[in-house]
Every structure is written in structure tokens, then in C-alpha cells.
Amino acid sequence: MRSILSAILLLALAAPAAAQQVVFVVRHAERADTDAGGAAMMTTDPDLSAAGKARAEALATMLKDARIAAIYTTQYKRTKQTAEPLAKALGLTPVEVNSRDVAGVIEKLKTGENAMIVGHSNSVGAIIEQLGVPEPVALTDDEYDNLFIVVRGEKPTLVRLHFR
Numbered sequence: 361m362r363s364i365l366s367a368i369l370l371l372a373l374a375a376p377a378a379a380q381q382v383v384f385v386v387r388h389a390e391r392a393d394t395d396a397g398g399a400a401m402m403t404t405d406p407d408l409s410a411a412g413k414a415r416a417e418a419l420a421t422m423l424k425d426a427r428i429a430a431i432y433t434t435q436y437k438r439t440k441q442t443a444e445p446l447a448k449a450l451g452l453t454p455v456e457v458n459s460r461d462v463a464g465v466i467e468k469l470k471t472g473e474n475a476m477i478v479g480h481s482n483s484v485g486a487i488i489e490q491l492g493v494p495e496p497v498a499l500t501d502d503e504y505d506n507l508f509i510v511v512r513g514e515k516p517t518l519v520r521l522h523f524r
Contacts, residue, residue, distance in 0.1 A: 383474070384475070384477070384508070385509075387506060388436070388478055391407075392407045392408060405436050408437075412504070416443075422507070423476065424449045427474045430471065431455065433478045434456070434483075440454060443476065462486045462487055491512060492512070493510060497520075505524060507520075509521065
């Protein structure tokens with residue numbers, strides 16, 4: 361997995377300056393309030409489960425060398441806890457954005473620096489669409505292992521990976 365990610369980053373960084381920004385978009389990791397089938401129960405702001413914490417650590421290990429300069433999370437604990445291991449490894453303080461303000465998140469990316477956005481099953485697709493990717497992305501409530509990599513430029517490129 362890391363070799364695939366490394367290849368993607370090398371291609372992105374070898375592109376012209378205007379196309380160098382890479383945005384990593386993930387859904388938060390597993391919630392502590394899911395049933396045995398992975399369906400969410402009715403808790404407003406749950407923590408991550410043990411599996412979710414392990415997934416967040418795996419994400420940090422995978423992305424620690426991706427030259428990420430900014431991390432964006434929503435106001436919910438599960439997105440903050442998903443980003444926490446990577447933020448700690450990089451010495452970054454995640455920026456909180458409103459989960460319903462996709463345009464506001466995209467506006468923050470105008471710095472051109474590589475970034476990670478931790479969203480939700482109902483916002484990841486909208487974020488990717490606003491990044492200019494034409495193919496639609498939809499997640500179900502039980503999908504936690506997707507890592508979307510958007511290489512921005514005149515014609516954005518989307519790579520979809522799965523991680524544990």
C-alpha cells in the first residue's frame with residue numbers, strides 16, 4: 361500500500377506547479393456505537409471504537425510521509441480522533457470545519473498545500489465533487505476503509521484505495 365501511495369505522490373509532485381496539490385479525503389474510522397453488523401446506532405457524538413482507533417493509527421502510518429501541511433476535521437469527535445494520530449506525528453493542529461459547509465472546506469484548500477480532510481459517509485462524495493472530480497463517489501454507513509486521493513490540477517485525478 362505504501363509503495364502505491366509513494367508512486368502517486370511522486371507523479372503528483374513531478375507535475376507542473378499548478379497541479380501539485382494532493383488532497384486526501386477519508387471518512388472517519390469506526391464509531392464506538394455501532395452494532396455487530398456495523399450499522400450506526402443513535403448516538404450524537406460517539407468516540408472511535410478500538411477498531412477505529414487502530415484504523416486511525418494505520419492511516420497515520422500510511423500518510424506520515426505524504427507532505428501533508430493541513431488537516432481538516434468536522435466538529436465531531438470521531439473525525440478529530442481519526443485525524444489525531446497523523447496530526448501528532450506531523451506536529452499539526454487540525455482545523456475544525458462545519459460538517460455541512462463543504463464549500464468552506466474547499467475554500468481553505470486554496471493554499472495549494474497537501475491536505476487531509478476527514479469527513480462523513482454523507483460528505484466525502486460532496487467534497488470530492490467540489491474538488492472537481494467528475495465521477496460520483498458514494499459511501500454506505502458501514503464503509504470505513506476508503507482513502508481517496510485527489511491530485512488537483514486542470515483535470516483533477518482521483519485514486520481510491522482501501523486500507524486497514
